[in-house]
Amino acid sequence: MTENAKTAQREPLVRIVKRGDITAGKVWLIRALAALGAVLTGALLILALGHNPAAVYGQMIVGAAGSKIALVETIKIAIPLLGAAVAIAPAFKMKFWNIGAEGQIMAGAIAASYFALFYSQSLPRPLLLGVMLLAALAGGALWGVIPAVFKAKWGTNETLFTLMLNYIILGFEQYLQNGPWKRPSSGGFPKIAMFDEAARLPRLFGVHIGWVFVLLLVIGMTIYLRRSKQGYEIAVVGESERTARYAGMNVGRIVVRTMLLSGAVAGLVGFLQVSGANYTLTENTAGGIGFTAITVAWLAKLNPVVMVFIAALLAVLQKGSGRIQTEFLIPASASEVLTGIILFFMLGCEFFINYRLVLRGRERKNGQSD
Amino acid sequence: MDSLINLLVAAVLAGTPLLFGTLGEILTEKSGNLNLGVEGIMFMGGVAGLAGAYYYERAAQDPSGLLALLIAIVCAFLCGAFGSLIYSVLTVTLRANQNVTGLALTIFGTGFANFFGEVMAGQSESGYAAVGDTVKAAFAGIHIPGLSDIPVAGRLLFSYNILVYLGVAAALALSWFLRRSRKGLSLRAVGESPQTADAAGINVTRYKYAATCVGGGICGIGGMYIVMVTCGGIWVHDCVGGKGWIAVALVIFAMWSPARALLGSLVFGALSIMRLYVPLGIPTQLYDTFPYVATVLVLVFVSLRRRRENQPPASLGVPYFREDR
Numbered sequence: 001m002t003e004n005a006k007t008a009q010r011e012p013l014v015r016i017v018k019r020g021d022i023t024a025g026k027v028w029l030i031r032a033l034a035a036l037g038a039v040l041t042g043a044l045l046i047l048a049l050g051h052n053p054a055a056v057y058g059q060m061i062v063g064a065a066g067s068k069i070a071l072v073e074t075i076k077i078a079i080p081l082l083g084a085a086v087a088i089a090p091a092f093k094m095k096f097w098n099i100g101a102e103g104q105i106m107a108g109a110i111a112a113s114y115f116a117l118f119y120s121q122s123l124p125r126p127l128l129l130g131v132m133l134l135a136a137l138a139g140g141a142l143w144g145v146i147p148a149v150f151k152a153k154w155g156t157n158e159t160l161f162t163l164m165l166n167y168i169i170l171g172f173e174q175y176l177q178n179g180p181w182k183r184p185s186s187g188g189f190p191k192i193a194m195f196d197e198a199a200r201l202p203r204l205f206g207v208h209i210g211w212v213f214v215l216l217l218v219i220g221m222t223i224y225l226r227r228s229k230q231g232y233e234i235a236v237v238g239e240s241e242r243t244a245r246y247a248g249m250n251v252g253r254i255v256v257r258t259m260l261l262s263g264a265v266a267g268l269v270g271f272l273q274v275s276g277a278n279y280t281l282t283e284n285t286a287g288g289i290g291f292t293a294i295t296v297a298w299l300a301k302l303n304p305v306v307m308v309f310i311a312a313l314l315a316v317l318q319k320g321s322g323r324i325q326t327e328f329l330i331p332a333s334a335s336e337v338l339t340g341i342i343l344f345f346m347l348g349c350e351f352f353i354n355y356r357l358v359l360r361g362r363e364r365k366n367g368q369s370d
Numbered sequence: 371m372d373s374l375i376n377l378l379v380a381a382v383l384a385g386t387p388l389l390f391g392t393l394g395e396i397l398t399e400k401s402g403n404l405n406l407g408v409e410g411i412m413f414m415g416g417v418a419g420l421a422g423a424y425y426y427e428r429a430a431q432d433p434s435g436l437l438a439l440l441i442a443i444v445c446a447f448l449c450g451a452f453g454s455l456i457y458s459v460l461t462v463t464l465r466a467n468q469n470v471t472g473l474a475l476t477i478f479g480t481g482f483a484n485f486f487g488e489v490m491a492g493q494s495e496s497g498y499a500a501v502g503d504t505v506k507a508a509f510a511g512i513h514i515p516g517l518s519d520i521p522v523a524g525r526l527l528f529s530y531n532i533l534v535y536l537g538v539a540a541a542l543a544l545s546w547f548l549r550r551s552r553k554g555l556s557l558r559a560v561g562e563s564p565q566t567a568d569a570a571g572i573n574v575t576r577y578k579y580a581a582t583c584v585g586g587g588i589c590g591i592g593g594m595y596i597v598m599v600t601c602g603g604i605w606v607h608d609c610v611g612g613k614g615w616i617a618v619a620l621v622i623f624a625m626w627s628p629a630r631a632l633l634g635s636l637v638f639g640a641l642s643i644m645r646l647y648v649p650l651g652i653p654t655q656l657y658d659t660f661p662y663v664a665t666v667l668v669l670v671f672v673s674l675r676r677r678r679e680n681q682p683p684a685s686l687g688v689p690y691f692r693e694d695r
Contacts, residue, residue: 018693049489097469156673159406159469160619164662164669167612171659179653295477298470331488333481340478344456347471351464 015358027353034349038342045337051328063323064316068206075207076277078315080105080269083214084293085300085307086221087140087265090258092294093225093302095238098259100147100162101266102290103169104140108267109274110173111139113192113281116199116274117181125198132199133271140267141260143169148259152252166290174283181281192281201276208276217265218304225304234258266290295339299346314339375525377640377647382534385639387412387600389537390592391617392624392631393544398454398585399621400548401578402561403461404687406472408589409614410479411453415590416597417483418449420499420605421490423598427505435508438501439532442594450590451583453479458582461689462575468687476614483593487605501603509533509598533595540588544628557581561683564690574690592617612662619665622672626682638664 043053064074084101091098112132120128143165150156176192183193201208225231233254237244244251273285296314300306314335321335391408398405405411422445423438430437457475460466490499511529512518518528548554559567560577568574593610601609616638623638624630638661645657 016693099473150670150673154670154673156669157622160615160622161666161669163615164619164666167662168659168666171655171662174658175653175655178655291473291477294470294473329492331485331492333484333488336477336481337485338481340474340481343470343474343477344460347460347466347474348464350466354465 013360015360016355017358019354019356022353030349030352031346034345035342038338038345041341041345042338046330049330051330056324056328056330059324059327060320061316062320063327064319070319072206074312074315074319075211077318078311079207079210079214080273080277080289081293081296081315082307082311083210083217083269083272084266084289085296085311086214086217086304087262087269088293088297089221089262089302089304089307090225090231090234091262092297093238094234094255094258096148096151096255096259097159098144098147098162098262099159099291099294100144100165101262101269101293102286102288103162103166104143104263104266105270105273105286105290106166106169106173107143107263108136108140108270109281109285110169110176110270111135111267112271113181113195113274116195117193120196120199123198128198129201129275132275133268136267136271137264138267140270141264144259144263144266145256148256152255166286170283170286173281173285177281177283195275195279199275200279201272208272210272210276213268213272215308217268218308221265221304225302230254230257292339295343299343373647375522377644379525379529380643380647381636381640382530383599383639384643385635385637386530386534386537387592387595387613388617388620388638389541389631389635390595391589391614392620392635393537393540393628394450394585394588394590394592395617395621396585396624396626396628396631397544397588398582399626399686400557400561400683401581402564402683402685402688402690403458403578403582404468404472405454405457405475405582405586406469406618407453407457407475407479407586408617409610409612410476410482411450411586411589412593412596412610412614412617413479413483414453414593415446415450415587416593416610417486417490417605418590419443419446419594420501420597420603421445421486423501423505423603424490424499427501433502433504435504438505439508442598443533443536443591446590446594447587448590450593451587453590454583454586455579457586458579462578462582465689465691468689480608480610483610484607487607491605499605501598506603509603531599533591533599536591538632541628541632548628558683561685564685568690568692574692578690589614589617616661616665619669622682623665623668625672 039057043057046053046056063070065071084105087104088098088101112135115123115128115132115135119131123131144162147156147158147161147165150161151158178190181192182190201210203209204212225234233244233249236247236249237251237254241251244254269289270285274281278285292314296307296310299310317335317338321330321332321338324330324334325332391412394411395405395408419442423442426438426441427433453475456478457471460471461468487499491497509531511531514528518524520528548558556567556572557577559570559572560574560581564574567577592613596609596613597603597605620631620634620638623634641661641664644660645652645654650657
């Protein structure tokens with residue numbers, strides 16, 4: 001008896017046990033509970049500011065999807081978010097922490113804008129749009145492959161490298177905007193001219209045709225990652241570089257190739273932004289999309305199909321927070337706070353999917369009753 | 371000569387927030403935690419420091435500048451530590467991915483700070499949250515009669531605000547702690563090989579939590595410096611603007627040594643303000659990218675020259691789970 005009590009005392013209050021397997025239903029239950037936890041934490045914050053959480057959340061949804069105009073705006077936010085998340089997916093799957101999608105979007109946008117600004121008179125419209133698209137793919141790929149080459153050759157830290165490239169390309173854009181590409185008539189507020197009609201993407205069902213591109217990307221990337229040999233190589237490198245080497249894969253080549261792809265897709269998003277959404281190039285063309293897309297990609301567990309829903313959710317948050325700013329005078333940064341809270345809960349809940357907690361003495365009782 | 375002194379003084383002032391960020395991240399990384407949330411933590415510390423000083427000034431009958439400074443430091447430290455606590459709970463206890471958790475913390479911290487900065491501004495009569503002259507004076511350069519009046523050395527050594535000296539002191543203290551103290555040795559063991567540390571009876575979890583939270587607190591003070599000194603005690607939207615990321619890069623530049631962090635932050639401070647003092651005929655927008663270009667060069671250089679003593683803590687970024695041994 002005393003022996004027993006002693007072991008019980010030595011045993012920690014809570015033990016962590018790895019789960020063997022878990023049913024899909026339970027996984028989704030845990031995720032749903034985490035999402036609920038995030039919503040409730042957000043509600044507490046709203047309550048602390050002296051507002052009614054239900055009313056604020058309600059207005060967010062009204063602001064994001066309450067009318068056709070609002071819905072179109074929300075979709076316009078979701079398009080680049082989804083595209084950039086798809087771009088990040090192969091890199092992250094390879095555990096190459098590409099946080100430079102922001103810069104790669106900008107690089108693609110600058111390359112596309114070059115042709116929009118200087119060749120809109122000399123090229124027929126389909127050709128012009130085609131050239132802009134190709135230029136954007138090349139621009140994004142170039143900006144994505146630089147850190148990949150250094151990583152492959154010398155193991156240079158890619159997280160910081162890709163990040164610094166974001167700021168460098170942003171500086172370059174500001175230089176263009178203030179110098180060579182400045183519209184002469186814009187005066188004290190330097191701006192780049194609006195694109196000609198020929199350089200603008202057509203619309204389909206009220207939204208620029210970018211949404212078709214992005215949905216095609218989702219399908220293409222899903223097949224690429226799941227079914228192709230290259231997708232398999234990416235997964236192996238991500239799981240264990242040593243295994244990949246042992247299996248005779250050229251890891252450096254895979255890293256460079258994957259980042260060419262990742263950067264090119266991000267560059268395409270830049271093209272959609274300048275040619276479909278804004279009709280011009282500004283310093284806000286990327287506007288944090290590359291960073292938020294990381295959230296989208298990770299919450300979707302790098303599954304492009306799930307990204308559609310996550311991107312839609314974050315777009316609703318972002319558009320809705322504009323509404324609550326005007327309705328309740330709650331700053332629009334609330335959307336970032338809520339995004340952060342959702343992320344924290346989702347990151348934390350994975351633990352409860354992979355492990356279960358055993359309270360002290362629980363297991364023993366089960367043993368005795370047997 | 372005069373312009374060189376001006377440049378140096380300005381470099382020290384611009385480099386101090388980077389120094390705090392770098393020191394905090396060095397301490398964090400020595401425990402094996404790669405916290406990419408420095409940017410967000412600095413934002414959180416910045417808004418908390420401002421809030422502390424601002425609300426104290428409004429509540430007090432006769433506000434004292436020194437007390438406001440102290441309150442700002444404590445608030446910034448606590449808020450930075452709070453951000454790092456979230457990170458620690460997620461990565462150490464709940465075993466989430468360090469990279470993604472750090473990025474999430476940056477998104478959260480940036481939103482958190484802009485949000486509360488704007489709430490504070492919205493609630494004030496003037497429409498912006500700014501501290502008064504008394505408090506501002508506490509963050510201005512000091513003047514020590516005699517010492518500060520020495521021709522060149524006076525300006526170079528005795529003309530800064532108190533936080534600059536606090537930063538230098540923190541660097542020296544951290545250097546001593548890591549190299550000479552018992553606890554510092556244990557912390558390094560945790561960062562190099564948590565298995566060994568665990569076997570030697572060191573509480574790995576406790577060390578990781580403590581180092582990450584204190585490190586986050588130090589980063590928070592850096593953010594407070596940006597708000598209270600660089601921006602002059604007023605909330606500016608997105609004021610940290612990438613300095614947290616430069617601090618993460620500076621950790622590599624300093625090769626995890628607090629003493630070298632002093633030099634690194636001075637160099638990067640100089641790069642960030644150089645265009646005001648050294649005209650090179652380059653467009654300002656391109657001049658502004660110098661610190662980032664320099665960071666890239668440093669990253670490449672460090673990766674090219676791998677030397678044993680310059681390496682990161684061996685288990686940096688690798689989570690430690692006792693059962694997985």
